[in-house]
Amino acid sequence: MNIAIVDDLKSDSDLLKSILLSYAYENSLDLSIETFLGGEEFLSEYESYNYTLIFMDIFMNGITGIETAKKIRETDTDTAIVFLTSSCEFMPDAFSIHAYDYIPKPAETSRLYKVMDDFLKKKTMAVDAPYLFFTYEKDNVSVPYSDIALIRSIGHYMEIVLKNQRTYKVRMTFASISDILSEDIRFLPVMRGILVNMDYITSVKNGSCFIAGDIQTPITLKKEKQLEQIWKNYIFNKIRNESEVI
Structure with a gap:
Protein backbone atom coordinates (compact mmCIF):
# COMPACT_ATOMS: atom_id res chain seq x y z
CA MET A 1 0.00 0.00 0.00
CA ASP A 128 -18.13 -7.80 -2.21
CA ALA A 129 -19.40 -4.58 -3.82
CA PRO A 130 -22.23 -4.90 -6.39
CA TYR A 131 -21.33 -5.04 -10.08
CA LEU A 132 -23.09 -4.01 -13.28
CA PHE A 133 -22.80 -6.68 -15.98
CA PHE A 134 -23.09 -5.97 -19.70
CA THR A 135 -21.68 -6.95 -23.09
CA TYR A 136 -19.25 -4.65 -24.89
CA GLU A 137 -17.74 -5.52 -28.30
CA LYS A 138 -18.69 -9.19 -27.78
CA ASP A 139 -16.92 -9.31 -24.39
CA ASN A 140 -18.64 -9.77 -21.05
CA VAL A 141 -17.79 -6.80 -18.81
CA SER A 142 -18.38 -6.34 -15.09
CA VAL A 143 -18.02 -2.91 -13.48
CA PRO A 144 -18.45 -2.18 -9.76
CA TYR A 145 -21.18 0.33 -9.03
CA SER A 146 -18.60 2.45 -7.20
CA ASP A 147 -16.66 2.99 -10.46
CA ILE A 148 -19.67 4.30 -12.39
CA ALA A 149 -19.85 8.10 -12.52
CA LEU A 150 -22.60 8.59 -15.07
CA ILE A 151 -25.00 6.68 -17.30
CA ARG A 152 -26.85 8.43 -20.12
CA SER A 153 -29.00 7.48 -23.07
CA ILE A 154 -27.72 8.42 -26.53
CA GLY A 155 -30.00 7.35 -29.33
CA HIS A 156 -30.41 3.58 -29.25
CA TYR A 157 -27.34 3.18 -27.05
CA MET A 158 -26.39 3.65 -23.42
CA GLU A 159 -23.17 5.42 -22.50
CA ILE A 160 -21.59 4.15 -19.28
CA VAL A 161 -18.94 6.62 -18.04
CA LEU A 162 -16.55 5.48 -15.32
CA LYS A 163 -14.77 7.59 -12.73
CA ASN A 164 -11.55 7.42 -14.77
CA GLN A 165 -13.58 8.71 -17.78
CA ARG A 166 -13.40 5.41 -19.64
CA THR A 167 -16.62 5.08 -21.59
CA TYR A 168 -18.60 2.06 -22.78
CA LYS A 169 -21.24 2.49 -25.46
CA VAL A 170 -23.61 -0.44 -25.21
CA ARG A 171 -26.91 -1.45 -26.80
CA MET A 172 -29.16 -1.46 -23.75
CA THR A 173 -32.25 0.47 -22.76
CA PHE A 174 -32.09 3.14 -20.10
CA ALA A 175 -35.00 1.49 -18.31
CA SER A 176 -33.15 -1.82 -18.00
CA ILE A 177 -30.13 -0.19 -16.33
CA SER A 178 -32.19 2.25 -14.30
CA ASP A 179 -34.27 -0.59 -12.85
CA ILE A 180 -31.06 -2.19 -11.59
CA LEU A 181 -29.26 0.89 -10.28
CA SER A 182 -32.29 2.67 -8.84
CA GLU A 183 -32.13 0.25 -5.89
CA ASP A 184 -28.76 1.79 -4.97
CA ILE A 185 -29.08 5.11 -3.10
CA ARG A 186 -25.99 6.54 -4.82
CA PHE A 187 -27.65 6.91 -8.22
CA LEU A 188 -29.74 9.99 -8.90
CA PRO A 189 -31.83 10.56 -12.06
CA VAL A 190 -31.08 14.19 -12.97
CA MET A 191 -32.89 14.25 -16.29
CA ARG A 192 -34.76 11.89 -18.58
CA GLY A 193 -32.21 9.28 -19.67
CA ILE A 194 -29.42 10.45 -17.33
CA LEU A 195 -28.37 8.78 -14.07
CA VAL A 196 -25.53 10.17 -11.93
CA ASN A 197 -23.54 8.64 -9.07
CA MET A 198 -23.80 11.22 -6.26
CA ASP A 199 -20.40 10.21 -4.90
CA TYR A 200 -18.84 12.05 -7.85
CA ILE A 201 -21.00 15.16 -8.02
CA THR A 202 -19.03 18.32 -7.25
CA SER A 203 -21.83 20.85 -7.73
CA VAL A 204 -25.32 21.38 -9.10
CA LYS A 205 -25.92 24.83 -10.62
CA ASN A 206 -26.92 26.78 -13.71
CA GLY A 207 -28.94 23.91 -15.14
CA SER A 208 -26.02 21.48 -15.01
CA CYS A 209 -24.62 18.73 -12.83
CA PHE A 210 -20.83 18.88 -12.52
CA ILE A 211 -18.99 15.62 -11.91
CA ALA A 212 -15.38 14.99 -10.87
CA GLY A 213 -13.08 14.67 -13.86
CA ASP A 214 -14.46 17.70 -15.73
CA ILE A 215 -17.68 15.92 -16.67
CA GLN A 216 -20.81 18.01 -17.07
CA THR A 217 -24.36 16.98 -17.87
CA PRO A 218 -27.64 18.91 -18.15
CA ILE A 219 -30.37 18.51 -15.56
CA THR A 220 -34.09 19.25 -15.41
CA LEU A 221 -33.94 22.99 -14.72
CA LYS A 222 -37.23 23.20 -12.79
CA LYS A 223 -35.97 20.50 -10.42
CA GLU A 224 -32.49 22.01 -9.91
CA LYS A 225 -33.03 23.05 -6.28
CA GLN A 226 -34.63 19.73 -5.45
CA LEU A 227 -31.81 17.74 -7.04
CA GLU A 228 -29.19 19.86 -5.29
CA GLN A 229 -30.89 19.26 -1.93
CA ILE A 230 -31.10 15.50 -2.52
CA TRP A 231 -27.38 15.45 -3.28
CA LYS A 232 -26.49 17.54 -0.21
CA ASN A 233 -28.66 15.35 2.02
CA TYR A 234 -26.94 12.26 0.65
CA ILE A 235 -23.47 13.68 1.36
CA PHE A 236 -24.52 14.79 4.86
CA ASN A 237 -25.90 11.35 5.73
CA LYS A 238 -22.83 9.67 4.28
CA ILE A 239 -20.51 11.80 6.40
CA ARG A 240 -22.61 11.16 9.50
CA ASN A 241 -22.65 7.40 8.93
CA GLU A 242 -18.88 7.29 8.34
CA SER A 243 -18.30 9.36 11.49
CA GLU A 244 -20.39 6.92 13.52
CA VAL A 245 -18.28 4.01 12.29
CA ILE A 246 -15.10 5.81 13.31
Missing part, protein backbone atom coordinates in the same frame (compact mmCIF):
# COMPACT_ATOMS: atom_id res chain seq x y z
CA ASN A 2 1.36 3.42 -1.00
CA ILE A 3 0.84 6.23 1.51
CA ALA A 4 1.73 9.92 1.21
CA ILE A 5 2.19 12.31 4.13
CA VAL A 6 1.93 16.01 3.27
CA ASP A 7 2.95 18.28 6.15
CA ASP A 8 5.27 21.29 6.25
CA LEU A 9 6.37 20.42 9.81
CA LYS A 10 8.99 17.69 9.52
CA SER A 11 8.64 16.74 13.19
CA ASP A 12 4.90 16.05 12.74
CA SER A 13 5.53 14.22 9.50
CA ASP A 14 8.23 12.03 11.06
CA LEU A 15 6.01 11.21 14.06
CA LEU A 16 3.11 10.19 11.82
CA LYS A 17 5.38 8.07 9.66
CA SER A 18 6.77 6.34 12.75
CA ILE A 19 3.27 5.50 14.02
CA LEU A 20 2.21 4.14 10.62
CA LEU A 21 5.33 2.00 10.34
CA SER A 22 4.65 0.61 13.83
CA TYR A 23 1.12 -0.23 12.74
CA ALA A 24 2.45 -1.93 9.61
CA TYR A 25 4.92 -3.99 11.66
CA GLU A 26 2.28 -5.09 14.18
CA ASN A 27 -0.15 -6.07 11.43
CA SER A 28 2.32 -7.59 8.95
CA LEU A 29 1.34 -4.93 6.43
CA ASP A 30 3.55 -3.86 3.54
CA LEU A 31 3.57 -0.05 3.50
CA SER A 32 5.48 2.34 1.27
CA ILE A 33 5.43 5.85 2.77
CA GLU A 34 6.57 9.07 1.08
CA THR A 35 6.69 12.44 2.82
CA PHE A 36 6.27 15.91 1.29
CA LEU A 37 6.90 19.27 2.95
CA GLY A 38 3.95 21.10 1.44
CA GLY A 39 1.17 21.02 -1.12
CA GLU A 40 3.27 22.46 -3.95
CA GLU A 41 5.98 19.82 -3.51
CA PHE A 42 3.40 17.05 -3.44
CA LEU A 43 1.49 18.24 -6.53
CA SER A 44 4.70 18.67 -8.52
CA GLU A 45 5.30 14.92 -8.27
CA TYR A 46 1.72 13.70 -7.98
CA GLU A 47 0.21 11.18 -10.38
CA SER A 48 -3.46 10.18 -10.20
CA TYR A 49 -4.23 7.03 -8.19
CA ASN A 50 -0.57 6.61 -7.20
CA TYR A 51 -1.48 6.53 -3.50
CA THR A 52 -4.06 4.49 -1.67
CA LEU A 53 -4.13 6.87 1.29
CA ILE A 54 -2.97 10.47 1.74
CA PHE A 55 -2.48 12.14 5.15
CA MET A 56 -2.72 15.89 4.62
CA ASP A 57 -2.12 18.76 7.02
CA ILE A 58 -4.55 21.62 6.43
CA PHE A 59 -2.51 24.61 7.65
CA MET A 60 0.74 24.72 5.64
CA ASN A 61 3.01 27.36 4.19
CA GLY A 62 1.99 28.00 0.61
CA ILE A 63 -1.23 26.39 -0.54
CA THR A 64 -3.40 24.80 2.13
CA GLY A 65 -4.29 21.16 2.46
CA ILE A 66 -7.84 21.93 1.29
CA GLU A 67 -6.54 23.61 -1.86
CA THR A 68 -4.15 20.73 -2.47
CA ALA A 69 -6.95 18.19 -2.06
CA LYS A 70 -9.18 20.07 -4.51
CA LYS A 71 -6.41 19.82 -7.10
CA ILE A 72 -6.16 16.08 -6.43
CA ARG A 73 -9.90 15.63 -6.85
CA GLU A 74 -9.79 17.17 -10.33
CA THR A 75 -8.24 13.95 -11.63
CA ASP A 76 -8.50 11.46 -8.76
CA THR A 77 -11.84 10.79 -7.12
CA ASP A 78 -10.89 7.56 -5.41
CA THR A 79 -7.79 8.05 -3.26
CA ALA A 80 -8.67 8.35 0.44
CA ILE A 81 -7.60 11.64 2.07
CA VAL A 82 -7.23 12.02 5.83
CA PHE A 83 -6.84 15.60 7.05
CA LEU A 84 -4.82 16.48 10.14
CA THR A 85 -5.22 19.87 11.79
CA SER A 86 -5.24 21.73 15.07
CA SER A 87 -8.65 23.28 14.31
CA CYS A 88 -12.06 21.87 13.33
CA GLU A 89 -12.91 25.08 11.48
CA PHE A 90 -12.42 23.53 8.05
CA MET A 91 -14.22 20.25 8.65
CA PRO A 92 -17.15 21.13 6.30
CA ASP A 93 -14.66 22.00 3.53
CA ALA A 94 -12.78 18.78 4.15
CA PHE A 95 -15.83 16.58 3.77
CA SER A 96 -17.13 18.52 0.78
CA ILE A 97 -14.28 16.97 -1.20
CA HIS A 98 -15.09 13.53 0.19
CA ALA A 99 -12.35 13.32 2.82
CA TYR A 100 -12.09 9.91 4.45
CA ASP A 101 -11.44 11.30 7.92
CA TYR A 102 -10.43 14.42 9.85
CA ILE A 103 -8.02 13.98 12.75
CA PRO A 104 -7.12 16.70 15.29
CA LYS A 105 -3.44 17.34 15.98
CA PRO A 106 -1.45 16.04 17.66
CA ALA A 107 -2.63 12.72 16.22
CA GLU A 108 -2.91 10.01 18.84
CA THR A 109 -1.56 6.56 18.12
CA SER A 110 -4.85 4.89 19.06
CA ARG A 111 -6.81 7.17 16.69
CA LEU A 112 -4.46 6.51 13.80
CA TYR A 113 -4.60 2.79 14.45
CA LYS A 114 -8.40 2.96 14.39
CA VAL A 115 -8.37 4.86 11.09
CA MET A 116 -6.09 2.24 9.55
CA ASP A 117 -8.21 -0.62 10.90
CA ASP A 118 -11.40 0.91 9.51
CA PHE A 119 -9.81 1.77 6.18
CA LEU A 120 -8.42 -1.72 5.64
CA LYS A 121 -11.77 -3.25 6.63
CA LYS A 122 -13.51 -0.99 4.11
CA LYS A 123 -11.08 -1.98 1.36
CA THR A 124 -11.67 -5.65 2.14
CA MET A 125 -15.46 -5.22 2.11
CA ALA A 126 -15.22 -3.51 -1.28
CA VAL A 127 -14.47 -6.90 -2.80
Whole structure:
Protein backbone atom coordinates (compact mmCIF):
# COMPACT_ATOMS: atom_id res chain seq x y z
CA MET A 1 0.00 0.00 0.00
CA ASN A 2 1.36 3.42 -1.00
CA ILE A 3 0.84 6.23 1.51
CA ALA A 4 1.73 9.92 1.21
CA ILE A 5 2.19 12.31 4.13
CA VAL A 6 1.93 16.01 3.27
CA ASP A 7 2.95 18.28 6.15
CA ASP A 8 5.27 21.29 6.25
CA LEU A 9 6.37 20.42 9.81
CA LYS A 10 8.99 17.69 9.52
CA SER A 11 8.64 16.74 13.19
CA ASP A 12 4.90 16.05 12.74
CA SER A 13 5.53 14.22 9.50
CA ASP A 14 8.23 12.03 11.06
CA LEU A 15 6.01 11.21 14.06
CA LEU A 16 3.11 10.19 11.82
CA LYS A 17 5.38 8.07 9.66
CA SER A 18 6.77 6.34 12.75
CA ILE A 19 3.27 5.50 14.02
CA LEU A 20 2.21 4.14 10.62
CA LEU A 21 5.33 2.00 10.34
CA SER A 22 4.65 0.61 13.83
CA TYR A 23 1.12 -0.23 12.74
CA ALA A 24 2.45 -1.93 9.61
CA TYR A 25 4.92 -3.99 11.66
CA GLU A 26 2.28 -5.09 14.18
CA ASN A 27 -0.15 -6.07 11.43
CA SER A 28 2.32 -7.59 8.95
CA LEU A 29 1.34 -4.93 6.43
CA ASP A 30 3.55 -3.86 3.54
CA LEU A 31 3.57 -0.05 3.50
CA SER A 32 5.48 2.34 1.27
CA ILE A 33 5.43 5.85 2.77
CA GLU A 34 6.57 9.07 1.08
CA THR A 35 6.69 12.44 2.82
CA PHE A 36 6.27 15.91 1.29
CA LEU A 37 6.90 19.27 2.95
CA GLY A 38 3.95 21.10 1.44
CA GLY A 39 1.17 21.02 -1.12
CA GLU A 40 3.27 22.46 -3.95
CA GLU A 41 5.98 19.82 -3.51
CA PHE A 42 3.40 17.05 -3.44
CA LEU A 43 1.49 18.24 -6.53
CA SER A 44 4.70 18.67 -8.52
CA GLU A 45 5.30 14.92 -8.27
CA TYR A 46 1.72 13.70 -7.98
CA GLU A 47 0.21 11.18 -10.38
CA SER A 48 -3.46 10.18 -10.20
CA TYR A 49 -4.23 7.03 -8.19
CA ASN A 50 -0.57 6.61 -7.20
CA TYR A 51 -1.48 6.53 -3.50
CA THR A 52 -4.06 4.49 -1.67
CA LEU A 53 -4.13 6.87 1.29
CA ILE A 54 -2.97 10.47 1.74
CA PHE A 55 -2.48 12.14 5.15
CA MET A 56 -2.72 15.89 4.62
CA ASP A 57 -2.12 18.76 7.02
CA ILE A 58 -4.55 21.62 6.43
CA PHE A 59 -2.51 24.61 7.65
CA MET A 60 0.74 24.72 5.64
CA ASN A 61 3.01 27.36 4.19
CA GLY A 62 1.99 28.00 0.61
CA ILE A 63 -1.23 26.39 -0.54
CA THR A 64 -3.40 24.80 2.13
CA GLY A 65 -4.29 21.16 2.46
CA ILE A 66 -7.84 21.93 1.29
CA GLU A 67 -6.54 23.61 -1.86
CA THR A 68 -4.15 20.73 -2.47
CA ALA A 69 -6.95 18.19 -2.06
CA LYS A 70 -9.18 20.07 -4.51
CA LYS A 71 -6.41 19.82 -7.10
CA ILE A 72 -6.16 16.08 -6.43
CA ARG A 73 -9.90 15.63 -6.85
CA GLU A 74 -9.79 17.17 -10.33
CA THR A 75 -8.24 13.95 -11.63
CA ASP A 76 -8.50 11.46 -8.76
CA THR A 77 -11.84 10.79 -7.12
CA ASP A 78 -10.89 7.56 -5.41
CA THR A 79 -7.79 8.05 -3.26
CA ALA A 80 -8.67 8.35 0.44
CA ILE A 81 -7.60 11.64 2.07
CA VAL A 82 -7.23 12.02 5.83
CA PHE A 83 -6.84 15.60 7.05
CA LEU A 84 -4.82 16.48 10.14
CA THR A 85 -5.22 19.87 11.79
CA SER A 86 -5.24 21.73 15.07
CA SER A 87 -8.65 23.28 14.31
CA CYS A 88 -12.06 21.87 13.33
CA GLU A 89 -12.91 25.08 11.48
CA PHE A 90 -12.42 23.53 8.05
CA MET A 91 -14.22 20.25 8.65
CA PRO A 92 -17.15 21.13 6.30
CA ASP A 93 -14.66 22.00 3.53
CA ALA A 94 -12.78 18.78 4.15
CA PHE A 95 -15.83 16.58 3.77
CA SER A 96 -17.13 18.52 0.78
CA ILE A 97 -14.28 16.97 -1.20
CA HIS A 98 -15.09 13.53 0.19
CA ALA A 99 -12.35 13.32 2.82
CA TYR A 100 -12.09 9.91 4.45
CA ASP A 101 -11.44 11.30 7.92
CA TYR A 102 -10.43 14.42 9.85
CA ILE A 103 -8.02 13.98 12.75
CA PRO A 104 -7.12 16.70 15.29
CA LYS A 105 -3.44 17.34 15.98
CA PRO A 106 -1.45 16.04 17.66
CA ALA A 107 -2.63 12.72 16.22
CA GLU A 108 -2.91 10.01 18.84
CA THR A 109 -1.56 6.56 18.12
CA SER A 110 -4.85 4.89 19.06
CA ARG A 111 -6.81 7.17 16.69
CA LEU A 112 -4.46 6.51 13.80
CA TYR A 113 -4.60 2.79 14.45
CA LYS A 114 -8.40 2.96 14.39
CA VAL A 115 -8.37 4.86 11.09
CA MET A 116 -6.09 2.24 9.55
CA ASP A 117 -8.21 -0.62 10.90
CA ASP A 118 -11.40 0.91 9.51
CA PHE A 119 -9.81 1.77 6.18
CA LEU A 120 -8.42 -1.72 5.64
CA LYS A 121 -11.77 -3.25 6.63
CA LYS A 122 -13.51 -0.99 4.11
CA LYS A 123 -11.08 -1.98 1.36
CA THR A 124 -11.67 -5.65 2.14
CA MET A 125 -15.46 -5.22 2.11
CA ALA A 126 -15.22 -3.51 -1.28
CA VAL A 127 -14.47 -6.90 -2.80
CA ASP A 128 -18.13 -7.80 -2.21
CA ALA A 129 -19.40 -4.58 -3.82
CA PRO A 130 -22.23 -4.90 -6.39
CA TYR A 131 -21.33 -5.04 -10.08
CA LEU A 132 -23.09 -4.01 -13.28
CA PHE A 133 -22.80 -6.68 -15.98
CA PHE A 134 -23.09 -5.97 -19.70
CA THR A 135 -21.68 -6.95 -23.09
CA TYR A 136 -19.25 -4.65 -24.89
CA GLU A 137 -17.74 -5.52 -28.30
CA LYS A 138 -18.69 -9.19 -27.78
CA ASP A 139 -16.92 -9.31 -24.39
CA ASN A 140 -18.64 -9.77 -21.05
CA VAL A 141 -17.79 -6.80 -18.81
CA SER A 142 -18.38 -6.34 -15.09
CA VAL A 143 -18.02 -2.91 -13.48
CA PRO A 144 -18.45 -2.18 -9.76
CA TYR A 145 -21.18 0.33 -9.03
CA SER A 146 -18.60 2.45 -7.20
CA ASP A 147 -16.66 2.99 -10.46
CA ILE A 148 -19.67 4.30 -12.39
CA ALA A 149 -19.85 8.10 -12.52
CA LEU A 150 -22.60 8.59 -15.07
CA ILE A 151 -25.00 6.68 -17.30
CA ARG A 152 -26.85 8.43 -20.12
CA SER A 153 -29.00 7.48 -23.07
CA ILE A 154 -27.72 8.42 -26.53
CA GLY A 155 -30.00 7.35 -29.33
CA HIS A 156 -30.41 3.58 -29.25
CA TYR A 157 -27.34 3.18 -27.05
CA MET A 158 -26.39 3.65 -23.42
CA GLU A 159 -23.17 5.42 -22.50
CA ILE A 160 -21.59 4.15 -19.28
CA VAL A 161 -18.94 6.62 -18.04
CA LEU A 162 -16.55 5.48 -15.32
CA LYS A 163 -14.77 7.59 -12.73
CA ASN A 164 -11.55 7.42 -14.77
CA GLN A 165 -13.58 8.71 -17.78
CA ARG A 166 -13.40 5.41 -19.64
CA THR A 167 -16.62 5.08 -21.59
CA TYR A 168 -18.60 2.06 -22.78
CA LYS A 169 -21.24 2.49 -25.46
CA VAL A 170 -23.61 -0.44 -25.21
CA ARG A 171 -26.91 -1.45 -26.80
CA MET A 172 -29.16 -1.46 -23.75
CA THR A 173 -32.25 0.47 -22.76
CA PHE A 174 -32.09 3.14 -20.10
CA ALA A 175 -35.00 1.49 -18.31
CA SER A 176 -33.15 -1.82 -18.00
CA ILE A 177 -30.13 -0.19 -16.33
CA SER A 178 -32.19 2.25 -14.30
CA ASP A 179 -34.27 -0.59 -12.85
CA ILE A 180 -31.06 -2.19 -11.59
CA LEU A 181 -29.26 0.89 -10.28
CA SER A 182 -32.29 2.67 -8.84
CA GLU A 183 -32.13 0.25 -5.89
CA ASP A 184 -28.76 1.79 -4.97
CA ILE A 185 -29.08 5.11 -3.10
CA ARG A 186 -25.99 6.54 -4.82
CA PHE A 187 -27.65 6.91 -8.22
CA LEU A 188 -29.74 9.99 -8.90
CA PRO A 189 -31.83 10.56 -12.06
CA VAL A 190 -31.08 14.19 -12.97
CA MET A 191 -32.89 14.25 -16.29
CA ARG A 192 -34.76 11.89 -18.58
CA GLY A 193 -32.21 9.28 -19.67
CA ILE A 194 -29.42 10.45 -17.33
CA LEU A 195 -28.37 8.78 -14.07
CA VAL A 196 -25.53 10.17 -11.93
CA ASN A 197 -23.54 8.64 -9.07
CA MET A 198 -23.80 11.22 -6.26
CA ASP A 199 -20.40 10.21 -4.90
CA TYR A 200 -18.84 12.05 -7.85
CA ILE A 201 -21.00 15.16 -8.02
CA THR A 202 -19.03 18.32 -7.25
CA SER A 203 -21.83 20.85 -7.73
CA VAL A 204 -25.32 21.38 -9.10
CA LYS A 205 -25.92 24.83 -10.62
CA ASN A 206 -26.92 26.78 -13.71
CA GLY A 207 -28.94 23.91 -15.14
CA SER A 208 -26.02 21.48 -15.01
CA CYS A 209 -24.62 18.73 -12.83
CA PHE A 210 -20.83 18.88 -12.52
CA ILE A 211 -18.99 15.62 -11.91
CA ALA A 212 -15.38 14.99 -10.87
CA GLY A 213 -13.08 14.67 -13.86
CA ASP A 214 -14.46 17.70 -15.73
CA ILE A 215 -17.68 15.92 -16.67
CA GLN A 216 -20.81 18.01 -17.07
CA THR A 217 -24.36 16.98 -17.87
CA PRO A 218 -27.64 18.91 -18.15
CA ILE A 219 -30.37 18.51 -15.56
CA THR A 220 -34.09 19.25 -15.41
CA LEU A 221 -33.94 22.99 -14.72
CA LYS A 222 -37.23 23.20 -12.79
CA LYS A 223 -35.97 20.50 -10.42
CA GLU A 224 -32.49 22.01 -9.91
CA LYS A 225 -33.03 23.05 -6.28
CA GLN A 226 -34.63 19.73 -5.45
CA LEU A 227 -31.81 17.74 -7.04
CA GLU A 228 -29.19 19.86 -5.29
CA GLN A 229 -30.89 19.26 -1.93
CA ILE A 230 -31.10 15.50 -2.52
CA TRP A 231 -27.38 15.45 -3.28
CA LYS A 232 -26.49 17.54 -0.21
CA ASN A 233 -28.66 15.35 2.02
CA TYR A 234 -26.94 12.26 0.65
CA ILE A 235 -23.47 13.68 1.36
CA PHE A 236 -24.52 14.79 4.86
CA ASN A 237 -25.90 11.35 5.73
CA LYS A 238 -22.83 9.67 4.28
CA ILE A 239 -20.51 11.80 6.40
CA ARG A 240 -22.61 11.16 9.50
CA ASN A 241 -22.65 7.40 8.93
CA GLU A 242 -18.88 7.29 8.34
CA SER A 243 -18.30 9.36 11.49
CA GLU A 244 -20.39 6.92 13.52
CA VAL A 245 -18.28 4.01 12.29
CA ILE A 246 -15.10 5.81 13.31
